[in-house]
Amino acid sequence: MLAKHFVLSLALTFFSVSSFADVVVIVHPSNSATLSAKNVQRIFLGKEKKFPDGKETIPVNQISDAAPRGTFDSNVLGRSTTQVSAYWSKLVFTGKGIPPKEVDNDSAMIEIVANNPNAIGYIDSSAVNSSVKVIPVN
Amino acid sequence: MKTIKTLIALACAASFTANAEVRINGFANLVAGMTSSDDSLYGYDDKISFSEESLFAIQISGDVNDKVTATGQLVARGSDDYDPDFEWAYLTYQATDNLSISAGRLRLPLFRYSSSLDVGYSYHWVAPPESVYDVAFNNLDGIRLDYSNYAGDWEYNIQLAAGTYENENDVFVIEGKDVLAATVEATYEYFKVRAVIGRSKSTFSVFQLEPVFAQLEQVLPPGLFGNLQSDNDTGQFIGLGLEVDKFDWFISGEITSVDTPDTYIKEDIAYYVTAGMRVGKFTPSITYQVKESDDDPKFVDQISQLPVALQAQLYGVQSLFDDDETTITLGLRYDYDTNIALKADVTKLEDDLNEANDATLVRFAVNYVF
Numbered sequence: 001m002l003a004k005h006f007v008l009s010l011a012l013t014f015f016s017v018s019s020f021a022d023v024v025v026i027v028h029p030s031n032s033a034t035l036s037a038k039n040v041q042r043i044f045l046g047k048e049k050k051f052p053d054g055k056e057t058i059p060v061n062q063i064s065d066a067a068p069r070g071t072f073d074s075n076v077l078g079r080s081t082t083q084v085s086a087y088w089s090k091l092v093f094t095g096k097g098i099p100p101k102e103v104d105n106d107s108a109m110i111e112i113v114a115n116n117p118n119a120i121g122y123i124d125s126s127a128v129n130s131s132v133k134v135i136p137v138n
Numbered sequence: 139m140k141t142i143k144t145l146i147a148l149a150c151a152a153s154f155t156a157n158a159e160v161r162i163n164g165f166a167n168l169v170a171g172m173t174s175s176d177d178s179l180y181g182y183d184d185k186i187s188f189s190e191e192s193l194f195a196i197q198i199s200g201d202v203n204d205k206v207t208a209t210g211q212l213v214a215r216g217s218d219d220y221d222p223d224f225e226w227a228y229l230t231y232q233a234t235d236n237l238s239i240s241a242g243r244l245r246l247p248l249f250r251y252s253s254s255l256d257v258g259y260s261y262h263w264v265a266p267p268e269s270v271y272d273v274a275f276n277n278l279d280g281i282r283l284d285y286s287n288y289a290g291d292w293e294y295n296i297q298l299a300a301g302t303y304e305n306e307n308d309v310f311v312i313e314g315k316d317v318l319a320a321t322v323e324a325t326y327e328y329f330k331v332r333a334v335i336g337r338s339k340s341t342f343s344v345f346q347l348e349p350v351f352a353q354l355e356q357v358l359p360p361g362l363f364g365n366l367q368s369d370n371d372t373g374q375f376i377g378l379g380l381e382v383d384k385f386d387w388f389i390s391g392e393i394t395s396v397d398t399p400d401t402y403i404k405e406d407i408a409y410y411v412t413a414g415m416r417v418g419k420f421t422p423s424i425t426y427q428v429k430e431s432d433d434d435p436k437f438v439d440q441i442s443q444l445p446v447a448l449q450a451q452l453y454g455v456q457s458l459f460d461d462d463e464t465t466i467t468l469g470l471r472y473d474y475d476t477n478i479a480l481k482a483d484v485t486k487l488e489d490d491l492n493e494a495n496d497a498t499l500v501r502f503a504v505n506y507v508f
Contacts (some may be wrong), residue, residue: 049235064476082473089507090260093197094253095209095230119343
C-alpha cells in the first residue's frame with residue numbers, strides 16, 4: 001500500500017515536470033558554443049571544464065528549492081537533486097571538485113550569465129530575455 | 139602537530155593572495171546501534187551506543203595559486219572520544235584539466251567508496267560493507283596521480299598512488315613501505331567497472347601475540363620463523379568492482395583479495411553484492427557480504443617436520459585471523475533534505491567458524507553535509 005502511494009506520487013511528480021516546466025540552458029550572448037546534452041551534463045558535473053572553443057566554463061546552479069533545478073537535474077543530469085548533492089559531496093570531500101555556485105532564482109541566474117562570458121546556467125523558458133542567449137541542447 | 143602547522147601556514151598564505159578563497163565544508167554521521175542480546179558486532183553490543191561509528195568532520199581547502207590547492211580534513215570520531223585528528227592534509231597540483239597530482243596524507247584508493255568512506259551522505263548504506271571495507275589502514279602518506287578523460291562515450295579515471303602507511307590502535311600496529319597502488323575506473327552511461335592492484339612491504343604486529351612470537355623465535359628454525367613472522371613482507375591487494383545504476387534501481391558489487399604470502403596470516407577473499415531501488419525519497423536496499431580466508435594452512439612442508447604439539451600451536455596461530463562469515467543487511471535511506479539523509483538497517487552475521495560470533499545488529503543514522 002505504502003509502495004503504491006510512492007509510485008503514485010512519483011508519477012505525479014514526473015507529470016508536473018513535463019507539463020509545466022520547460023527549462024532552457026543559457027549562456028552569455030557572445031558565446032557561440034553548441035553543446036550536446038552530454039556536454040552540458042559533464043559541465044555541470046565538473047567533468048568538462050571548457051567550452052568547445054577552449055574557453056573556461058563557469059556552471060551556475062539554482063538552489064535546490066528553485067523549481068528549474070529539479071527539472072534540470074532530472075532531465076539533463078539524469079539524477080535527483082539529492083543524488084546530485086551526494087555526487088558533489090563525494091568530490092568535495094575528496095578534494096576533487098567544487099560544486100557550481102548557486103543562485104536563488106531565474107532573475108539572479110540571468111543577471112550572472114548576462115555579465116559573465118564564461119557562465120552557463122538554466123532558467124524556465126518563460127523567463128528568457130535578450131540579455132542572455134538560449135542554446136539548443138541536442 | 140607538524141601537519142597542523144603546515145596547514146595553518148598554507149591557509150594563511152592562501153588568504154593573503156588577492157583572489158584567494160578558503161572553502162569550509164563539513165560532514166557528520168550520527169549513528170546509533172545495538173545488537174540482539176549478548177551479541178557483539180562492529181564494536182556494538184546489546185546496549186545502545188552512539189559512539190562506535192559517529193563522527194564529525196571539517197574540511198578546509200584554499201587555493202594557494204591558480205594551480206595549487208591545499209586541503210585539510212579534521213575528523214573527530216566517536217570511537218576515539220571525538221578527539222579531532224588531521225586525517226588528511228595534502229596539496230593538489232592541477233597540472234592540466236585531466237591530470238592532478240596530490241601529495242601529503244591522503245586516502246589510499248583501495249575501494250570504490252574509499253575516497254568518501256567517512257561521508258555517510260554519499261552512499262546508501264549506514265556504513266560500507268565491513269567484510270570488504272574493514273582493512274587495517276586507509277590513509278597513505280605519499281603522492282597520488284589522478285587522471286581522467288573520455289574515450290568516445292566511455293569516461294575513465296586512472297589513479298596511481300605511492301608512499302607509506304602506518305596505523306596503530308589498542309590491538310595492533312601496522313606499517314607499510316613501498317606502497318604502490320594503481321586503479322582504473324571506466325564508466326559507460328549506467329555501467330561502471332573498476333579494478334585495483336596494490337602492493338606494499340608491510341609489518342604487522344598484534345600486541346597480545348608478541349610474547350608468542352618471542353617464544354617461537356627460540357624454538358623454530360630461522361627460515362620457518364621468518365616465513366611466519368610479519369616483518370617487512372610483500373603483500374598484495376587486488377580488487378574488482380562492477381556497478382549498474384539505472385537510477386530507479388541499481389546493483390553493484392566488489393571483490394577483493396588481501397594476501398601476504400610470507401606471514402602466518404592466510405589470504406582473505408571478501409565480496410559483497412548490493413542492490414536497491416530509488417522510490418521517491420526512499421532507497422531500500424539489500425546487501426549480501428562474504429568474507430572467507432584460505433582453508434589450507436601455510437608452510438605445511440616445514441611445519442610437518444616439527445613435534446606434534448608445536449605443529450598444533452603453529453596451525454593455531456595461523457588460524458587466529460581466519461574468517462568464514464556471511465552477512466545480510468536490509469537497509470533504508472530516506473532523503474530528508476538535499477543535505478540530510480536518515481537511515482536504518484538491520485544486519486545479520488553468521489560465522490561458520492564460531493557460532494558464538496553470530497549476531498544481529500540494528501542501526502539508525504543521520505548523515506549531514508554542509
